[in-house]
Amino acid sequence: MDTVDRLRRQISGTVLTPADAGFEAARRVRNARIDRRPALIVGCRDAADVAAGVRYARERGLPVAVRGGGAHVAGSGTCEGGVLLDLGAMSGIEIEPDARRATVEPGVCWGAFDAAAQRYGLAVPGPRIPSVGVAGHTLGGGVGDLSRQFGLTCDSATCFDMVTAQGKSLRVSADTEPELFWGLRGGGGNFGVVTRIGFRLHPVERVVAGPLVFPLQAAHRILPLARDWLEAAPDEASLIALVWTAPPARLLPEALHLERCVVLIPTWFGDPAHADAVFAPLRSGPQAPVYDGIRPMSYLAYHRLLPEPPNVRQQHVYNRGEMLAELTDATLERLLDRFQRAGPNFSLVFGALGGAIAREPAGPTAYPHRAARWFVEICAQWFGDPRDTRHRAEAEAGWRSLQAVSQGPYGNLLPDPEPEWARAAYGANYARLARLKREWDPDNLFRFNVNVRPEAAVESAKEKVS
Structure with missing residues (x-):
C-alpha cells in the first residue's frame, strides 16, 4: 500500500498531496510574499493525527512545519518540501469561569477565544488582530494591551499538551517539565507540536478607548506627548500609535480615509468614571485632534477597532518589530523622517509595554525582552508584484536604523527566517x-x-x- 494512503487510513483528518484538489489553497498563508510548496499537508483533527504526521515525517527524513492561525509574517505555517501539519480544525475551547481557567486548541484564533472568555467577563492578554492564532502568539511570548496589567500572553499559560519530535504525547507544566515549560513560554515552536494550552483568565469587561486623529504635521509634537503621557499613566492604561496613510476603515470618518496622519488609540481598563481625567493630557495638548472617537465599549469591540486588509492572502507583507528600552526624541525623529520619504505602503506602529511585563508575574520565561518599554513595528504591505523591492527596502532601512537602540527584534514579527x-x-x-x-x-x-x-x-x- 502507498505510504500516503496508509497515513490517510491512520488519521481522522485529511492528507493532501500536490496532485490533490485543494492543495494549492491549503499551502498558502496570510502573506502572499510567501510561496512555498510542502511535500504533504496533513489536516489534523486531534493529537493522534499530529503524532501520526510527525512519525510519517521522521521516518522519511522530512522536516515539519506547523500551522495554527497561519499569520506569522515569515510564513512559518508552510514550508518547502516538508510535511505541513495544519491544525486549523483543532478549534476546541473550554472555559471554567468559576476557576478562571481556559483550555484552548492550536487552531483557535484570538477572536474566537476572546468571544468565548468574554461571555464570563474574562480574557487573556492577546494581540489586537482577532485572526492571529492563539498558539503561535503564546509560544512567541505574546504582547497585547492587557500586558501592562497581567503580563505577557505566555505568563498566563499554565500548561501545554505537546507531541514531541519522536511522535509521543506529553503534558508540560512547571511541575512536570519545568525547563521545557520555561522554553515553551517564549521559545517558539522549536520543541514540539503544541496541541492544547491551559490558561489562567483575568477579569476584563468594558473598556474606554478609541482613536484620536492628528494631522501628520503634528507628529513631532504628538508622539512625544503620547510617550510622556504613558510614562506617567498607571498600568490600567495602554496605548498604540500609528503613523500611516489611513485605510478606508470604520475606525475613522470617511473624510480621513487615505490621508497621511497620526492615530493614537489610548485605552483605559480602569474605572470608566476616571477615563476623562486619564485622557485629558492627550486631548488638551499642543494640537487638538481632528477627530476624537474615544468612547466606552466592550472588550470585543475594542479588539475589532483596527482593520484587517481585504484579500489578506493576496497582500504582500514585510513587517518587523523592535523592542526599545526607551522611545527618545531622536528615535522618533529618525522614524518620522523615514515615513516622510516613504510611499503610502509604509507605516509605523508604536505599542506600549512596561508594567507587569517587567515584573515576570508568572516566573522566568524564555522571552528575553522584559525590560523593553516600547515596541516599534516597521511595516510594508502591498498588492501586486511580490518581487517589487521598493516597499521592502523602505521597511528594511527603517528597522536597520533602530539597531543601535533596539534590545532585539520581536520573534512574532520577524519577516524572514534568518539565523x-x-x-x-x-x-x-x-x-x-x-x-x-x-x-x-x-x-x-x-x-x-x-x-x-x-x-x-x-x-x-x-x-x-x-
Whole structure:
C-alpha cells in the first residue's frame, strides 16, 4: 500500500498531496510574499493525527512545519518540501469561569477565544488582530494591551499538551517539565507540536478607548506627548500609535480615509468614571485632534477597532518589530523622517509595554525582552508584484536604523527566517534554548519557525571549555 494512503487510513483528518484538489489553497498563508510548496499537508483533527504526521515525517527524513492561525509574517505555517501539519480544525475551547481557567486548541484564533472568555467577563492578554492564532502568539511570548496589567500572553499559560519530535504525547507544566515549560513560554515552536494550552483568565469587561486623529504635521509634537503621557499613566492604561496613510476603515470618518496622519488609540481598563481625567493630557495638548472617537465599549469591540486588509492572502507583507528600552526624541525623529520619504505602503506602529511585563508575574520565561518599554513595528504591505523591492527596502532601512537602540527584534514579527535574527530575538536566552533544543529536537525536525539550531548548543559548550 502507498505510504500516503496508509497515513490517510491512520488519521481522522485529511492528507493532501500536490496532485490533490485543494492543495494549492491549503499551502498558502496570510502573506502572499510567501510561496512555498510542502511535500504533504496533513489536516489534523486531534493529537493522534499530529503524532501520526510527525512519525510519517521522521521516518522519511522530512522536516515539519506547523500551522495554527497561519499569520506569522515569515510564513512559518508552510514550508518547502516538508510535511505541513495544519491544525486549523483543532478549534476546541473550554472555559471554567468559576476557576478562571481556559483550555484552548492550536487552531483557535484570538477572536474566537476572546468571544468565548468574554461571555464570563474574562480574557487573556492577546494581540489586537482577532485572526492571529492563539498558539503561535503564546509560544512567541505574546504582547497585547492587557500586558501592562497581567503580563505577557505566555505568563498566563499554565500548561501545554505537546507531541514531541519522536511522535509521543506529553503534558508540560512547571511541575512536570519545568525547563521545557520555561522554553515553551517564549521559545517558539522549536520543541514540539503544541496541541492544547491551559490558561489562567483575568477579569476584563468594558473598556474606554478609541482613536484620536492628528494631522501628520503634528507628529513631532504628538508622539512625544503620547510617550510622556504613558510614562506617567498607571498600568490600567495602554496605548498604540500609528503613523500611516489611513485605510478606508470604520475606525475613522470617511473624510480621513487615505490621508497621511497620526492615530493614537489610548485605552483605559480602569474605572470608566476616571477615563476623562486619564485622557485629558492627550486631548488638551499642543494640537487638538481632528477627530476624537474615544468612547466606552466592550472588550470585543475594542479588539475589532483596527482593520484587517481585504484579500489578506493576496497582500504582500514585510513587517518587523523592535523592542526599545526607551522611545527618545531622536528615535522618533529618525522614524518620522523615514515615513516622510516613504510611499503610502509604509507605516509605523508604536505599542506600549512596561508594567507587569517587567515584573515576570508568572516566573522566568524564555522571552528575553522584559525590560523593553516600547515596541516599534516597521511595516510594508502591498498588492501586486511580490518581487517589487521598493516597499521592502523602505521597511528594511527603517528597522536597520533602530539597531543601535533596539534590545532585539520581536520573534512574532520577524519577516524572514534568518539565523542571526533568531539569535537576536532570543538574546541572552539563546544558548539555554539551544541546549533545550538538543534535548527535545536534536535533528531540528521543527525548523520552520524562529529557529534555534541544536548544534549551536554544542558550539556554545565548546566555547566555554576553550
